[in-house]
Amino acid sequence: MAKKKRSEKDVVEAPRGVTSLAEAKAWMAARGITEIECAVPDLAGVGRGKIMPVSKFLSGPTMNLPLSVFFQTISGDYPPYDDLVDSVVADSDLVMEPDFSTLAVVPWAQDPTAQLIHDAYHRDGRPVDLAPRQVLRNVVDLYAKKGWKAVVAPEIEFYLVEPNTDADYPLKPPIGRSGRPEIGRQSYSIQAVNEFDALFEDMYDYSEAQGLEIDTLIHEDGAAQMEINLLHGDPVTLADQVYLFKRTIREAALQHKIYATFMAKPIADEPGSAMHLHQSIVDGETGKNIFSDADGDPTPEFFSFIAGQQRYLPAVMSILAPYVNSYRRLTRDSMAPINVQWGYDNRTAGLRVPPSSPAARRVENRVPSSDANPYLVIAASLACGYLGLVEGLRPTEPLESDAKGLDFELPRGLLEAVAAMQYSEEITNVLGPSFVKTYTAVKQQEFDTFMRVISPWEREYLLLNV
Structure with missing residues (x-):
């Protein structure tokens, strides 16, 4: 027709x-x-x-x-x-x-x-193969050649903070309509969200004007920490929406003399901010989820996708956690994952399988931080799943206990993560040698720049003690 x-x-x-x-x-x-x-x-x-x-x-x-x-x-x-x-x-x-x-x-x-x-x-x-949008397109094309389509749904966390024009001073929660800053954590509190009603009304108006499809807005664990969920869909389209949404909430916040920040760990004693990514793969012709069979049970492809994430996520960690600050989020005493264990509805694991119908069976990657480039996060995560599928990998047994008590399985810092990417021939082949070489060089340069800065911690504990 x-x-x-x-x-x-x-x-x-x-x-x-x-x-x-x-x-x-x-x-x-x-x-x-x-x-x-x-x-x-x-x-x-x-x-x-x-x-x-x-x-x-x-x-x-x-x-x-x-x-x-x-x-x-x-x-x-x-x-x-x-x-x-x-x-x-x-x-x-x-x-x-x-x-x-x-x-x-x-x-x-x-x-x-x-x-x-x-x-x-x-x-x-x-095409310029260094461009993040093209990197994502290349990964999507790999799925298409196998007759598959990837479907993703990002969740983006961010903080609202008081304007901060002096980088030497810590960030603080902003003043809401009550005239008071948020002190205690207000997870899922509607009243705490309502403190910034005017700001969020502008955010929704701006989003509607741009055709951005916001699913839900919730208050997260941190003081004035929020999360936006986007509707599921095509990877490139959703990456575009995250890219535009980040700018939108920053602009809406500035209208109210507030900063919106997507730093992974902006406030020392508060939880970090993540970009959780829900992923499923459908048949390109029928549109059916290849993670579920005709009886509604999980398929071998479902387990291979998980196994690919388990094996290769450490090699793309410099994309999922791209800055030195990103690794402050990934600690044992935080809400963030420290390994690539997986489990059914287990939020302590790096990979969670949410409760769903067979048609909506998916894998949630909880490792990425909200400071990451959405195009590259989606490309890297799907690349790991793709390698699991084509290599027929098998995952570990699903974890039913708290994953936080287990060993670290992810790089602990930026240089370690960069090295993991450089040494992964499989990831280099999927994301492209030129991209990997350039990206890791940029990350090394950023680390060198960071090392030229003397932190307050060094002045506090080393100045008169060593």
């Missing part, structure tokens, strides 16, 4: 996404858009790009960015280029190609503004 062509009314009224430059022109004209933000997400998940008048964008010029945007560290430094990518000549340009399905308004902008996520290509037409 032929697909029904969208009417012009459907195009201009859609909150998000068009299929062509012509539709984009009509969509922007209907909203009086005067400027457009053209961005590609970098290794940290930060948007890099250009802002231009709509008239210039619609005239169809080729947009370029230096390839170095994919070599930049979170602090703005660069590792040495020399041995990273053979095709890099000085600081060559990449070509930005718009993905019109991502077109949306920027609801907090003063002037009518749109935003559009782009993909990165070399001048000869090759």
Whole structure:
């Protein structure tokens, strides 16, 4: 049956996404858009790009960015280029190609503004394999070649904190509408969420204007720590939504003179923030979950996917926990996992199988932290599951006890995690040698930058004692 062509009314009224430059022109004209933000997400998940008048964008010029945007560290430094990518000549340009399905308004902008996520290509037409969006697409394509489709649903935790303009001072919970900061932990408290009603109303309004599909909002364990759950769907689409949501909640918070932070461990005595990822695999033709058989029982593929996560998650830890701060979250006395044990509805394990119907059988990866790049987290986690499937791996027995009392099975720090990725031939083959080489070089450079900073702990305990 032929697909029904969208009417012009459907195009201009859609909150998000068009299929062509012509539709984009009509969509922007209907909203009086005067400027457009053209961005590609970098290794940290930060948007890099250009802002231009709509008239210039619609005239169809080729947009370029230096390839170095994919070599930049979170602090703005660069590792040495020399041995990273053979095709890099000085600081060559990449070509930005718009993905019109991502077109949306920027609801907090003063002037009518749109935003559009782009993909990165070399001048000869090759995709830039360092671009996180392309890394994820490559993993999705591996599943497609086997006749499978991945389905994911991210959960993102974050803190609201008082504005902090001096990095030497610790972060503090913000003042709510009661005029008081949150002191005790208020897990799942509706009243504690209501303290920031005005902020969250703006967040929902901004999200609706961009076509972002938020499932639920809850208060997490930490003081002024929240969690947003997104609806399940296509991996690239959901990574786009996490990328946009992070920016959305930061902007909504700033409107209320509050910071929203996705740091993994922003406050010393509070729990860390995670990006839990629910994952299932369906048959590409039938849409049926390959984790369940006709009788509703778990399949060998279900167990192989878990086993792949168990074996290979330590090798992608520098993606799941990308900064030195990320490892402060992963401690035995915290809510975060310290190993790759798995269990049915066991939140102490790194891998949890939530209660569900056979059609919704899935694996929740509880290891990633919320500071991670969503494109790379989803790509890395699915890559581990893919390797388990194609290698026919078998998992350990499901754990029924508390996993926190068991040994650490995950890297304890950034350099250990970087080494684990460098030494994994299987992960390198799936994610791409150029990407792995560049990504690990960036992480090493970030660690070198961190080591130039003397911490308060060192001044407190070493200054007069050693």
